[in-house]
Amino acid sequence: MSDSKRGGPDRNVPFRNPGWAGNTGEYELSEAEVRGEEYVGIRSKDGGHPSISTTMPYILDEKSPDAPLFEGEYRERLDKIRSRYPDLRGALIPVLNLAQEIRGHLTSETMKEVAAELELSDAYVRGVATFYTMYNKAPVGRFLIQVCTNISCNLCGGDEVLAAFLKHAGVEMGETTDDGLFTITEVECLAACGFPTAVQINSRYYENVQPEDVPALLDRLREEGA
């Protein structure tokens, strides 16, 4: 049911996208079909074909702040990434992505290791890393929940969805819950404006989230995280 007070898609009209709501049978497509899970399959950590070696998840489920960065399959992936650029510097963004994927956030130690690997100065790498918002400079929870409150979502209640997440997780904006499960922040437009409110949780998009959906959504994540 669409809330006529808030706007957003009219859920009484046949709607093909299951949004976050899962395979309830109400929608033409399943969540997996929308996400292309079967098509994409499981990607190998060595990056597979070099042309796509830069595109693994930016947050692994099992992140480990002390894991070695460039060993084994990750070393292979690093070499593939480097082979796609005319110089070493070009590989910096993908390699920082890789480091964050493994460790969950970028410490100055991690940045130094990246700098050494790519023959760049520490200060240069730090300068680049701090420019981009997706690099976490401090640890985040098991689930990083980012709620879009930009204009299209905002018109349909984005602020209320954010408030619902904060309330039901019992945490302040930008903070992590005591159990380490959830970090909740506001995010700029996720380019899913036709599916308000758009929420990104780790690497996944959840679409058409309404405030009343939030408790069940958090429950589902708790189950996944258990």
Place this chain on the structure above:
Amino acid sequence: MGYPYSHEKETVVLSRGFGDPATRTLARWKEMGGYTALEKALNLPYEEVIEEVKSSGLRGRGGAGFPTGVKWSFMPQEKKGPHYLCCNADESEPGTFKDRELMRWTPHQVIEGCLIAAHAIRAEHVYIYCRGEFFEATQVLARAVEEAYEAGLIGKNILGTGVDIELTVVAGAGAYICGEETALMNSLEGRRGLPRVKPPFPAAIGAFGQPTTINNVETLCAVPHIINRGGAWYREQGTEKSPGTKLFCVSGHVRRPGNYELPLGFPMMELINDVCGGLRPGRTLKAVIPGGSSVPIMNAEECASCTLDYEGVIECGSMLGCASVIVMDDSTNIVKQVRRMVDFYAHESCGQCTPCREGTQWLSRILVRIENGKGTEEDLDTLLELGDQMTGTTICVLSDSAAAPVASSIEKFRDDYLALIRRGERVGAA
């Protein structure tokens, strides 16, 4: 076919296969005629490919509407070193959500468009720069790239034509400004995403110091269709100056938001009231932003006769941009929404230019003050003056974009501002 809703008034070219998971696969894409345009193009001299695209009148879908064939012809005639093609998949303009659909439903269409464009500009390497947040769409695209490599559609001696083109998918790391073409190239080179001063233009000195062309995802997706069916066919849709079909991203207060593919020149009110199912019951139209957050806001009167093509929207006081139509009904607090957009620009300013770095912060602070009922009428003049100083004075147009909604909303919705200001005075006096 639109997604998540479709409508009988659509003209389906690029959106064929939206909402059908099978379209992602190479097998189905080929059944649908995929990669025949690539084969045709690679067997043509590059000049002829450019001519065909020029004759179609295709205009860039990344916002500026610059003719694509003309842009390609700026690449140096004499090839001295590598050429690069960058596909701009950094979509992050508030209100815009078409490139993500193209990538996640029709990844092979994106790849085919990139390869044909690369041949036209004689590039040996294509970089598809995907927005970092687009993890899901990027995975789908990556899988398709892998399939295409396996099938000999990318790489050495493509389809036995002797043409070599490599293609790399790159994921960004969260920065709206990296959608600006020169910032994107800096980011690709492993630098901060700072826009560069132009000239030199990318066709002279672009990525890694080499001649480079940069095109939007949707622009490139139109190319295979033009090669297959001809520039003249493309011109059958749309208007004289804005030919072809366009994905319209409609969001906000309509009953069926989503992407719809329509010929350019489609009437705005028909899009809102018919294709998108109209407003919620009992509501009236207050304002529309027709091209993403960077363009001036329109009031209901201006919308009434507006047609959605590059020229039509300019005539009605705004710009088509990426055709990201944000619809607002009479429940909207315009000042709050303008403030929200300005906050976005303040957050995303790269900080190189003082008018932009300081101006966006000032605009935001004054707007917050007005929103909280603590503003004065003089604040409106200050906002306008600030906006003036931020326009045409910076390296890129992000600064202009931040000022546009402020100036246009004060002009067209002054009463909304005054109501907040006066209510504030009364509250203060009581």
